[in-house]
Amino acid sequence: MTHPRKTPVLVDCDTGIDDAMALLYLSAHDDVELVGVTTVFGNNTARQCAVNSLRVLELVGRTDVPVAVGAERPLVGEVTYLATHVHGSDGLGDAGLPLDVTARPVEETAVELIDRLSTEHAGELRILAIGPLTNLAHALEAIYGLTDRVHDVVIMGGAADAPGNQSPAAEANIIHDPEGAQTVISAAWETTLVPLDVTMREVLTDDHRTALDADGSPEAAFVSAATEFYFAAYGTESYGHRSSPCHDALAAGVLTGDVVPVTAPVIDVVVDCTDGPGRGATICDTRTRYRGFTDITGGNCRVVLETDGGFPEVLVAALTAGTPA
Numbered sequence: 423m424t425h426p427r428k429t430p431v432l433v434d435c436d437t438g439i440d441d442a443m444a445l446l447y448l449s450a451h452d453d454v455e456l457v458g459v460t461t462v463f464g465n466n467t468a469r470q471c472a473v474n475s476l477r478v479l480e481l482v483g484r485t486d487v488p489v490a491v492g493a494e495r496p497l498v499g500e501v502t503y504l505a506t507h508v509h510g511s512d513g514l515g516d517a518g519l520p521l522d523v524t525a526r527p528v529e530e531t532a533v534e535l536i537d538r539l540s541t542e543h544a545g546e547l548r549i550l551a552i553g554p555l556t557n558l559a560h561a562l563e564a565i566y567g568l569t570d571r572v573h574d575v576v577i578m579g580g581a582a583d584a585p586g587n588q589s590p591a592a593e594a595n596i597i598h599d600p601e602g603a604q605t606v607i608s609a610a611w612e613t614t615l616v617p618l619d620v621t622m623r624e625v626l627t628d629d630h631r632t633a634l635d636a637d638g639s640p641e642a643a644f645v646s647a648a649t650e651f652y653f654a655a656y657g658t659e660s661y662g663h664r665s666s667p668c669h670d671a672l673a674a675g676v677l678t679g680d681v682v683p684v685t686a687p688v689i690d691v692v693v694d695c696t697d698g699p700g701r702g703a704t705i706c707d708t709r710t711r712y713r714g715f716t717d718i719t720g721g722n723c724r725v726v727l728e729t730d731g732g733f734p735e736v737l738v739a740a741l742t743a744g745t746p747a
């Protein structure tokens with residue numbers, strides 16, 4: 423019996439709590455081959471995010487996945503903050519996950535790993551970008567023909583009609599590196615943006631944590647423990663009750679097809695790279711809303727504007743599929 427070919431996926435991330443959810447969710451997906459991870463500053467330093475990615479992958483026995491350390495600063499300017507207030511000082515919710523992983527990041531840089539994997543999987547490689555887009559911007563600059571080698575890029579980031587989370591106008595991944603984001607979104611490859619408009623409406627609650635706690639697997643226990651920190655960060659400030667989004671995991675669900683968007687037109691997206699109050703905003707041309715959100719001819723990005731809200735249950739099912747309750 424021939425097995426269907428797995429889809430090669432590279433994750434570019436700033437492994438934090440929801441990045442970890444995305445890595446574990448993809449690892450549990452039989453039709454996905456997680457071929458590599460590149461890390462970037464954002465939730466923590468790129469190097470700490472690499473260690474965090476290795477810590478998480480070790481939970482599910484995936485120490486074979488190459489993890490490369492990427493950019494520690496944006497294309498323009500310096501790092502303005504690291505989101506330790508949202509993801510904890512270690513980046514994984516200070517949930518006690520052992521720091522002494524056996525695996526180490528590879529010697530390759532993030533750009534070198536992207537170059538190698540996009541050559542090995544030319545035309546098929548899918549990229550899940552769930553941190554600031556600096557690594558991909560550097561890769562576009564350094565690797566001739568990269569957009570032809572990459573099947574598509576699914577990005578967690580931005581806000582179309584919703585407010586930002588790092589400022590009223592800007593979402594964290596984008597405002598960390600607006601110039602990098604503009605470079606990636608405007609490049610000649612297929613991009614899908616999964617913005618706060620949908621990620622803030624797919625909410626994890628204590629019911630989901632109860633299901634994770636009942637599972638008994640190390641990955642479910644870790645996600646439950648780390649999400650406690652996330653609940654504290656998002657619960658009072660954003661939702662007013664104990665809960666959190668699962669931003670990056672939802673983007674991973676869009677990539678796998680587990681999440682079938684209700685509304686996702688191909689439209690024009692421009693990133694505000696000025697130094698005003700709108701810096702880092704993703705200006706999405708949603709003016710086709712009055713005719714059913716039809717696509718804009720020549721639009722540069724598919725933007726997921728509406729999903730059905732059922733992903734948290736899909737995520738919990740994936741995280742608890744490995745072991746009996």
Ligand code: RIB
Nearest residue numbers: 438440552553594595669
């Ligand atoms: O704004 C949410 C995004 O910023 C997520 O990717 C989170 O992990 C942080 O990187």
Ligand code: CA
Nearest residue numbers: 436441552553
């Ligand atoms: Ca992230």
